[in-house]
Amino acid sequence: xxxxxxxxxxxxxxxxxxxxxxxxxxxxxxxxxxxxxxxxxxxxxxxxxxxxxxxxxxxxxxxxxxxxxxxxxxxxxxxxxxxxxxxxxxxxxxxxxxxxxxxxxxxxxxxxxxxxxxxxxxxxxxxxxxxxxxxxxxxxxxxxxxxxxxxxxxxxxxxxxxxxxxxxxxxxxxxxxxxxxxxxxxxxxxxxxxxxxxxxx
Amino acid sequence: xxxxxxxxxxxxxxxxxxxxxxxxxxxxxxxxxxxxxxxxxxxxxxxxxxxxxxxxxxxxxxxxxxx
Numbered sequence: 537x538x539x540x541x542x543x544x545x546x547x548x549x550x551x552x553x554x555x556x557x558x559x560x561x562x563x564x565x566x567x568x569x570x571x572x573x574x575x576x577x578x579x580x581x582x583x584x585x586x587x588x589x590x591x592x593x594x595x596x597x598x599x600x601x602x603x604x605x606x607x608x609x610x611x612x613x614x615x616x617x618x619x620x621x622x623x624x625x626x627x628x629x630x631x632x633x634x635x636x637x638x639x640x641x642x643x644x645x646x647x648x649x650x651x652x653x654x655x656x657x658x659x660x661x662x663x664x665x666x667x668x669x670x671x672x673x674x675x676x677x678x679x680x681x682x683x684x685x686x687x688x689x690x691x692x693x694x695x696x697x698x699x700x701x702x703x704x705x706x707x708x709x710x711x712x713x714x715x716x717x718x719x720x721x722x723x724x725x726x727x728x729x730x731x732x733x734x735x736x737x
Numbered sequence: 738x739x740x741x742x743x744x745x746x747x748x749x750x751x752x753x754x755x756x757x758x759x760x761x762x763x764x765x766x767x768x769x770x771x772x773x774x775x776x777x778x779x780x781x782x783x784x785x786x787x788x789x790x791x792x793x794x795x796x797x798x799x800x801x802x803x804x
Contacts, residue, residue, distance in 0.1 A: 559804040644804055648769035651800040652781070655771045659778035672801040687796055688776050701803030712804070 543571030547616070548732040550574040551723055552635035553642045554626055554654055556602040557581070558707055559670045560644030561592035561609075562716035563723075568610045568617045570724055575610070578622040578634055579603050590709040626650075628657040635662070639730060640723050643669040644716070646701070655691075664690065668722045672696035673715040674705040682714055684722065692726075694718040738791040752791065756784040759795070769800040 551572050553560045556579035564575055579602045583593045587602075597605040603621035610619050624630060631654060635641050641662075643654050651669060658667045672695035673682070681696040695715050701707045738752050742763070749762060756772055756779055772779045773796040779787050789795060 555804060557804050646802060646804040648800045648802040651802075652769045652771070655800070656778060656780050659771075659773075660780065669800070670804055671799065672803070674801075674803040687773065687798065691771070691773070691798075693798055695801065697799050697801065699803070700801050707803045 542728070545732065546571045546724065546727055547573040549639045549727050549730070550576065550637055551640050551642065551727075552638035553577045553644055554631070554635075555579050555644035555646065555650075556591075556606050557587065557644065557646050558590040558709070558712035559673075559716045559719065560642070561602065561606050562590075562713050563642055563644060563720045564606060564610065564619075565592050565613060566717050566720035567723060568614045568619075570720070571614070572617070572723070572727070574618045574620065576620045576622070576635060576638060577603050577606060578624050578626055580623050580625045590707055590712045626654065628653060628661070631657045632661045635665075638665065640666045640668060640726050642719050642723060643667060644719070646707075648700075659690065666690050666692065666726050668692045668694065668719045668726075670695050670715045670719055672699045673712050674699040674701035674707050676708055676711055679711075679714065682711070682718070684718055692719075692722050694722065738789075740789060740792065741794040743796060753788045756787045756789060759789055760784070760797075763797075765797055765799075767799045767801075769802075771798040771800065772796070773798075 581602050583598050593605050601623050607619040607621045645651050685693045775794050
């Protein structure tokens with residue numbers, strides 16, 4: 537299949553991205569480059585200098601809301617993509633509203649309790665919507681421990697499932713990038729198997 | 738009883754264990770996780786009241802901080 541056909545197919549879908557840190561910003565850029573039509577990105581954080589070790593932002597954007605900066609960066613990469621940027625703190629109540637109509641949702645949080653919260657919310661309140669999660673990506677090296685697992689049709693896990701990020705084991709661009717791109721790759725795989733709904737408004 | 742745990746057949750002593758009991762027996766200690774039984778996610782507040790039956794397909798996934 538030619539890239540023009542792939543891009544055309546992907547343009548008809550909407551993907552939700554929960555969090556715009558290392559996983560979210562990198563995954564969003566890969567999806568935008570691939571031509572996924574609409575990205576709904578939610579994050580309430582502003583960019584700090586420490587984020588630049590792995591997140592898809594620039595020094596001139598420090599202090600900006602991540603969602604606004606990411607929208608700007610995506611527009612420079614692929615202006616055909618619609619980015620719906622929301623500076624909301626996600627919770628079990630607003631997730632089903634914010635990501636309503638999304639064909640796939642990407643979990644891109646930093647904290648494990650937020651990961652658990654979105655898994656519970658999407659799996660119980662948005663049945664049938666595939667959730668692509670990142671779990672275990674801190675540090676460097678050990679590429680062989682990073683894996684992809686399809687749990688079932690609605691749950692996919694990318695990461696080593698064992699390392700926890702902390703001061704002595706920081707998340708870094710290379711390893712976070714592997715997992716983020718694995719998540720993007722999974723989204724593309726799910727969408728390429730999906731039939732486009734041409735009647736959707 | 739016999740269950741499928743993370744795609745492997747597993748023999749657990751006792752019948753009709755709750756999710757909490759299973760986590761204790763298997764020493765699944767990391768605090769943030771997903772538990773699915775036969776494809777259905779079990780929320781944390783239902784770990785005590787949800788019973789795992791013989792033949793159930795159980796998935797336990799650890800959720801690690803970092804992103």
